[in-house]
Amino acid sequence: MKKFLSILGLLLILGCDPFVTEFEDLSNALMYEADSKSNETYDSGNVKVVTWNIRFGIARFPFFGDSCGDDVILDDETIEKNMAAIADSLNAIDADIVLLQEVDVSSKRTGYMDQVQYLLDNTNLNYGCYASMWKADFIPSDGIGRIDAGNAILSKYELTDAERIQLRLRTDQDGLTQYFYLRRNIVKAKIPALAQGSKDFYAVDIHATAFATDNTKQQHIAKYVEILGEIQFSGDYFVTGGDLNSVPPGSVIDFCLSDVCSDESFHTDADGGPHKEGSYFDNFEGEPNILNPLYEAYDAAIDSDDANLPIHLTHGPSTSDIKYDRKLDYLFTNGIWENTLSKTHQASWELSDHLPVSAILNVGGE
Amino acid sequence: MKKIIFYFIISSLVFGETKKWDAHSAYLLPQKRWEMGLFQPFRYGYSESIEYSVYPLWFFVIPNFSLKKSQNDIAGFTSASQYKIVYPTPFLNMIAKEGIMGIIAPDFQMPPMLGLSASWLMSKNMAGVDLTLNGGLDMGFAFGDLDTRSTIDIPLVYHRLGVYYNNWGFHTGLDVQKNISEKIGALADIDLRLLPGLNGNYSLEHKLLISWNKSENFRVLTGYKFVMGEYPYGSDMHLLPYIPMAETWVPIIELQWARKKR
Numbered sequence: 338m339k340k341f342l343s344i345l346g347l348l349l350i351l352g353c354d355p356f357v358t359e360f361e362d363l364s365n366a367l368m369y370e371a372d373s374k375s376n377e378t379y380d381s382g383n384v385k386v387v388t389w390n391i392r393f394g395i396a397r398f399p400f401f402g403d404s405c406g407d408d409v410i411l412d413d414e415t416i417e418k419n420m421a422a423i424a425d426s427l428n429a430i431d432a433d434i435v436l437l438q439e440v441d442v443s444s445k446r447t448g449y450m451d452q453v454q455y456l457l458d459n460t461n462l463n464y465g466c467y468a469s470m471w472k473a474d475f476i477p478s479d480g481i482g483r484i485d486a487g488n489a490i491l492s493k494y495e496l497t498d499a500e501r502i503q504l505r506l507r508t509d510q511d512g513l514t515q516y517f518y519l520r521r522n523i524v525k526a527k528i529p530a531l532a533q534g535s536k537d538f539y540a541v542d543i544h545a546t547a548f549a550t551d552n553t554k555q556q557h558i559a560k561y562v563e564i565l566g567e568i569q570f571s572g573d574y575f576v577t578g579g580d581l582n583s584v585p586p587g588s589v590i591d592f593c594l595s596d597v598c599s600d601e602s603f604h605t606d607a608d609g610g611p612h613k614e615g616s617y618f619d620n621f622e623g624e625p626n627i628l629n630p631l632y633e634a635y636d637a638a639i640d641s642d643d644a645n646l647p648i649h650l651t652h653g654p655s656t657s658d659i660k661y662d663r664k665l666d667y668l669f670t671n672g673i674w675e676n677t678l679s680k681t682h683q684a685s686w687e688l689s690d691h692l693p694v695s696a697i698l699n700v701g702g703e
Numbered sequence: 704m705k706k707i708i709f710y711f712i713i714s715s716l717v718f719g720e721t722k723k724w725d726a727h728s729a730y731l732l733p734q735k736r737w738e739m740g741l742f743q744p745f746r747y748g749y750s751e752s753i754e755y756s757v758y759p760l761w762f763f764v765i766p767n768f769s770l771k772k773s774q775n776d777i778a779g780f781t782s783a784s785q786y787k788i789v790y791p792t793p794f795l796n797m798i799a800k801e802g803i804m805g806i807i808a809p810d811f812q813m814p815p816m817l818g819l820s821a822s823w824l825m826s827k828n829m830a831g832v833d834l835t836l837n838g839g840l841d842m843g844f845a846f847g848d849l850d851t852r853s854t855i856d857i858p859l860v861y862h863r864l865g866v867y868y869n870n871w872g873f874h875t876g877l878d879v880q881k882n883i884s885e886k887i888g889a890l891a892d893i894d895l896r897l898l899p900g901l902n903g904n905y906s907l908e909h910k911l912l913i914s915w916n917k918s919e920n921f922r923v924l925t926g927y928k929f930v931m932g933e934y935p936y937g938s939d940m941h942l943l944p945y946i947p948m949a950e951t952w953v954p955i956i957e958l959q960w961a962r963k964k965r
Binding site: 355356357401407408409410412443445448449474475477478479480481482483513516 | 935
């Protein structure tokens with residue numbers, strides 16, 4: 338009987354991974370290393386940082402979830418081609434630290450490619466950490482199936498103390514939808530090689546909510562500001578960025594009509610609504626200026642005065658002819674960027690519906 | 704005496720040994736007896752040498768039919784052959800859709816597919832334990848373009864449908880059944896499916912069930928099923944049934960009914 342109970346206990350432990358993975362408020366990020374490392378010693382000088390929402394390597398594929406498309410699963414050959422092009426772009430940018438959003442590591446929709454490992458093995462980056470924002474054995478909707486997608490920090494230098502910080506879930510969904518839905522997060526890691534004397538150096542990566550119509554976005558940005566404030570308060574350095582799904586102050590706030598799909602209709606009510614989820618940036622009081630606390634407290638790679646210039650737009654809907662028409666992706670630091678060298682890499686528009694933004698940190702600059 | 708021996712030899716050739724509540728063995732159902740369960744097929748003892756079964760609830764979306772035929776005893780083992788035919792296409796196209804319960808991406812149209820399976824079963828009672836060995840060949844035919852991205856990568860399903868993507872496969876297994884008391888029985892089995900060449904080429908399934916036989920016509924079973932195997936995403940193992948939102952395993956509850964047709 339004891340043997341039987343032991344075997345049953347073992348089966349329970351081994352065979353009962355959660356169907357949908359939920360996360361603690363704070364948990365460890367998953368660590369990665371490149372198969373073969375190169376150039377991993379920091380020998381002073383400036384540090385180049387890039388943020389990029391790579392749209393899990395499907396480029397401008399008309400994916401059902403975020404555009405007017407209705408496709409779900411891209412073929413393996415095209416994904417490999419797209420990922421190779423993303424790796425080439427990262428090699429060309431030659432960043433020391435890469436903040437990625439929408440990276441798949443084991444998803445049916447992208448042929449179960451571990452994109453974090455792929456990028457480490459095909460770029461000059463050596464270390465990585467990853468935090469899932471959507472992890473389930475099976476999503477029984479639209480043929481999504483198994484999914485594991487999230488944020489990743491890649492670096493030439495070793496990452497330590499990598500944390501996954503849970504962001505609040507949306508409250509404008511029913512329980513069943515919320516159970517199978519995204520669990521967005523901030524991923525934060527220490528880079529000991531870049532410490533300045535007794536001051537530690539952190540990289541912080543975020544992907545804030547896109548489609549919430551409640552105040553979830555406000556909560557996400559507030560949590561982000563809180564995390565950055567803690568690092569600042571400790572007297573340490575950080576570089577940070579990501580897809581904030583928020584427009585800069587002074588931007589157009591209503592993209593409903595430019596994002597509308599053929600079977601949709603918006604702005605038909607007397608009050609100007611309804612609005613398209615993810616295309617309207619005035620869902621709650623203060624949303625158009627939601628990024629002000631970041632601009633006021635830290636150095637932005639692209640100043641707020643320049644953020645709405647066409648050369649700094651970072652996003653366009655994947656199924657429209659528009660290459661980019663709004664800025665959603667940002668880099669900040671509590672150090673100093675070499676501002677004239679910050680760049681939005683708009684030539685990469687075909688590789689994702691977001692564009693990479695890079696900046697160079699003046700290490701030791703005050 | 705010779706007549707009696709001759710009768711037994713002939714009857715073992717023509718009529719298989721019959722047994723109630725023993726779906727996975729080489730024993731056939733007694734003639735005109737039917738059995739069915741919540742999760743088990745409807746089985747019917749057509750004659751002393753033929754039993755057939757169908758999954759009635761699924762029949763209109765997954766037409767299926769299985770036939771078990773008694774064979775000559777081998778080395779003291781009661782033997783039978785079993786043949787199955789399945790046409791899963793209507794159901795697969797029903798679940799290839801947008802939205803909730805879209806299990807297969809709507810990008811894919813599943814072609815007509817036919818599954819054939821032939822098994823050999825051998826059963827023997829050894830020291831009060833019913834032992835059954837089985838093995839066989841599975842074949843899957845797709846009459847059109849079957850996109851390899853349309854697989855359903857979950858336990859029990861992936862390797863059963865895998866034969867359509869791989870065109871062929873093997874299965875083998877061992878069942879052990881014992882009556883613990885007059886009303887209580889136990890069944891343990893282990894089944895291996897091999898799909899050589901497929902990305903995710905094997906599954907090993909193990910089940911343990913305890914049954915309470917209320918009568919010849921009704922019984923309740925409870926237990927678990929453990930599945931381990933290789934999938935397109937790697938190796939995995941599951942204890943089933945599993946309730947997703949509660950994130951917990953729960954015991955199988957199976958009810959089975961039987962009657963004898965007059």
